[in-house]
Amino acid sequence: MPHCKICKTDFASFIDFGPMPIANAFLPSGEDDGYRFSMQVGFCPECYMVQLVEQPEPERMFHENYAYFSSISTVMQDHFEQFGSDVRGKLQGKDPFVVEVGSNDGIMLRHFADAGIRHLGIEPSSNVAEAARQRGVNTLCAFFDQDVGRRIRKEYGPVDAVIAANVFCHIPTMPAVIEGFAEMLSDEGVVVFEDPYLGDIVNKTSFDQIYDEHVFYYSVLSVSEMFSRHGFELVDVEPQDVHGGSMRYTLVRKGCRQPSSAVARYRKLERDLKLDVSATYGSFGSKVEAIGRDLTAQLTKFKAEGKRVAGYGATSKSTTVIHSFGLTPDLVEYISDTTPSKHDTLSPGGRIPVVPYERFQADPPDVALLFAWNHAKEIMAKEEAFTRAGGQWLLYVPEVRLLP
Ligand code: SAH
Numbered sequence: 001m002p003h004c005k006i007c008k009t010d011f012a013s014f015i016d017f018g019p020m021p022i023a024n025a026f027l028p029s030g031e032d033d034g035y036r037f038s039m040q041v042g043f044c045p046e047c048y049m050v051q052l053v054e055q056p057e058p059e060r061m062f063h064e065n066y067a068y069f070s071s072i073s074t075v076m077q078d079h080f081e082q083f084g085s086d087v088r089g090k091l092q093g094k095d096p097f098v099v100e101v102g103s104n105d106g107i108m109l110r111h112f113a114d115a116g117i118r119h120l121g122i123e124p125s126s127n128v129a130e131a132a133r134q135r136g137v138n139t140l141c142a143f144f145d146q147d148v149g150r151r152i153r154k155e156y157g158p159v160d161a162v163i164a165a166n167v168f169c170h171i172p173t174m175p176a177v178i179e180g181f182a183e184m185l186s187d188e189g190v191v192v193f194e195d196p197y198l199g200d201i202v203n204k205t206s207f208d209q210i211y212d213e214h215v216f217y218y219s220v221l222s223v224s225e226m227f228s229r230h231g232f233e234l235v236d237v238e239p240q241d242v243h244g245g246s247m248r249y250t251l252v253r254k255g256c257r258q259p260s261s262a263v264a265r266y267r268k269l270e271r272d273l274k275l276d277v278s279a280t281y282g283s284f285g286s287k288v289e290a291i292g293r294d295l296t297a298q299l300t301k302f303k304a305e306g307k308r309v310a311g312y313g314a315t316s317k318s319t320t321v322i323h324s325f326g327l328t329p330d331l332v333e334y335i336s337d338t339t340p341s342k343h344d345t346l347s348p349g350g351r352i353p354v355v356p357y358e359r360f361q362a363d364p365p366d367v368a369l370l371f372a373w374n375h376a377k378e379i380m381a382k383e384e385a386f387t388r389a390g391g392q393w394l395l396y397v398p399e400v401r402l403l404p
């Protein structure tokens with residue numbers, strides 16, 4: 001019986017998405033390695049962690065050709081400048097030292113580098129790690145684990161803040177990683193991290209947040225359970241308006257600081273939302289099936305009417321949508337994306353061509369299927385001309401709908 005990666009309890013329920021490819025494996029045509037893993041989500045009734053039952057090996061997902069460059073979105077650039085500045089405002093003492101886990105192309109740490117603050121990014125994907133180094137960000141190309149934590153403490157001394165975004169949700173060995181934090185942090189050191197928030201995923205039925213890289217779907221309840229097993233206490237939570245709804249968590253060693261009232265408030269909200277109840281995930285699965293039926297019906301109708309549909313944003317999330325519902329180039333002609341490394345590739349498994357953004361401008365479809373719905377504000381503003389010319393947007397979160 002598969003069990004929880006945090007507390008080893010047997011799962012209470014599952015959602016089964018079937019076989020899935022690597023979400024970010026945008027490969028040139030003919031290069032599909034045929035790799036698939038069985039994507040099932042389990043709910044642990046003991047520590048409330050929602051998680052993938054099985055996850056591909058980290059090296060299959062994070063490597064020298066990692067496709068995701070954080071700085072591709074200007075909204076995310078602003079967001080991480082603010083995140084960095086919030087953390088800097090809280091640093092105490094002389095000559096503080098900050099470690100970021102999953103620092104990618106240096107989108108956040110570059111602001112620490114520019115301010116002359118001692119810092120180290122830990123980033124296993126060598127292509128994005130190199131982009132960070134080019135910007136003056138000290139970067140160690142490695143997967144963070146307990147041993148790396150120990151080495152950092154030995155080489156640099158105590159760490160004042162561990163910061164991270166959209167990466168703890170990627171790491172199946174979080175218990176060992178937290179032990180690593182316990183070894184390298186100073187007595188008053190803080191861990192500040194954010195990830196897509198389970199409350200938003202459930203509220204919006206944003207099922208496409210579920211893909212290979214995201215092994216954990218965190219809530220205030222599960223984060224405080226997970227860290228408290230290693231001597232840490234959750235002392236603050238702050239909702240964030242990115243990645244379709246995220247939560248920022250602040251943790252310190254137990255007894256260091258009084259938790260803010262927001263922690264208790266969110267615990268109650270989560271119980272009211274029944275995030276701690278197995279049945280919630282059963283009805284989530286049914287809602288996903290309904291979205292699938294509506295979306296394929298809408299796309300089939302467009303096809304019958306002779307309307308052209310193109311995807312907007314070759315997101316990791318799109319792989320879940322394309323694969324769960326069997327979308328083909330027949331229904332979605334191409335996917336436009338601004339990331340150079342994704343150009344002239346095929347979507348993983350679905351084999352829909354990914355093309356440069358210029359194609360969308362030169363050859364706009366009748367309908368844009370917004371795979372990058374989490375960037376809707378930025379994209380809709382940029383694409384005013386498309387909308388004005390009669391172009392429509394097809395969204396599927398929280399339900400299938402057409403705009404305008
Ligand atoms: N923090 C950035 C990047 C998120 S993508 C942002 O929010 O935009 C997650 C990043 O974490 C990837 O660059 C990936 O290579 C890295 N990563 C994955 N597993 C890791 C681990 N065990 N330790 C450190 N980084 C890891």
Ligand code: TYD
Nearest residue numbers: 073313314315316317336337338339372375
């Ligand atoms: P994101 O939603 O952050 O990714 P994921 O699901 O992989 O976490 O990725 C946004 C993708 O959309 C990325 O490949 C870049 C692309 N994109 C555009 O093509 N145009 C845009 O204006 C924006 C904001 C993103």
